[in-house]
Amino acid sequence: MATDNQSKYIADLVVLKTKEFKEVREILQSSGIVSESAELVEKAQSIAEITNVLTDMQASKFIDLLISLPEPSRGNTYSENRVNRAVSALDDIKETIGSWDFQ
Amino acid sequence: MNYANLNKTIMPKMMAAIAVINNPEIAPDVRQLNLEILFREVGSAVYEKVYDMNAFDFDIQYTQGPGMDDRYYGMAKVASGSISTGKLGLEATVKAYLDNVAGQAQMHAVRTARETKNYPRVIRVAVGDTCKWCRDVAGTYTNPPADVFRRHDNCDCEIRTEGYKSRNGLLSNYKKQNA
Numbered sequence: 001m002a003t004d005n006q007s008k009y010i011a012d013l014v015v016l017k018t019k020e021f022k023e024v025r026e027i028l029q030s031s032g033i034v035s036e037s038a039e040l041v042e043k044a045q046s047i048a049e050i051t052n053v054l055t056d057m058q059a060s061k062f063i064d065l066l067i068s069l070p071e072p073s074r075g076n077t078y079s080e081n082r083v084n085r086a087v088s089a090l091d092d093i094k095e096t097i098g099s100w101d102f103q
Numbered sequence: 104m105n106y107a108n109l110n111k112t113i114m115p116k117m118m119a120a121i122a123v124i125n126n127p128e129i130a131p132d133v134r135q136l137n138l139e140i141l142f143r144e145v146g147s148a149v150y151e152k153v154y155d156m157n158a159f160d161f162d163i164q165y166t167q168g169p170g171m172d173d174r175y176y177g178m179a180k181v182a183s184g185s186i187s188t189g190k191l192g193l194e195a196t197v198k199a200y201l202d203n204v205a206g207q208a209q210m211h212a213v214r215t216a217r218e219t220k221n222y223p224r225v226i227r228v229a230v231g232d233t234c235k236w237c238r239d240v241a242g243t244y245t246n247p248p249a250d251v252f253r254r255h256d257n258c259d260c261e262i263r264t265e266g267y268k269s270r271n272g273l274l275s276n277y278k279k280q281n282a
Binding site: 012014015018019020023044047048076077078090092096098100103 | 104108109112113116117119120123124126127128129130131133137141144145148149152156160183184186187188189190191192274275277278
């Protein structure tokens, strides 16, 4: 089974190298690293479920594969619309908290 | 009262706010920074309100708690990474974070009350099928250890704190006081 350190490193690498979880599944499935656990990988809903079925050798190969991938292009600035939505959501949450009373 | 129930009222809004911030087209460190702000702001608001309600109950309204701890940093890392690592269990982790913040506020209010010679009661109740750790800390306390206020993910134990006003049916005055 993948070691704890390998699992943590894989989790950090997938955040760096992918934009969504289904990409992680696709990368692993197309690599041929886990052909015998393909169904488990297909049904997995988290990276932890995937690393739980990897051997340490498979985890090592997956790490090498992830390292070789380029980082996807991503921005550093949110759109004004998204900022406004986030601020509005936070204000709404704080207002709800402010209205709490004894039940 | 079991203050963790109040967090249920903001959970859908929290998950919606996380989804707004967790735009996959934005770099992970930028998402993480903004989620730190979200978790810190909401956590602080929960802490202050729960402390305020407990302080009212215990008749120590003139006091303030020392504040919540800094676990919002770790929460932000988990939440920002979840769009690549999978969202399984994220909602439970967020709920546990908010419930732990409420628990910290309750714990600090109880400690402050004890310093002023008020002795609120703390009742931790296991609900249904419960893990050994929670069964071990269940009980009624007037001088509870810190573990009584702690929770793991998916913990549905009730942690009730009851002070002078709870025992004398005076909690309805809270709304009048804050109107």
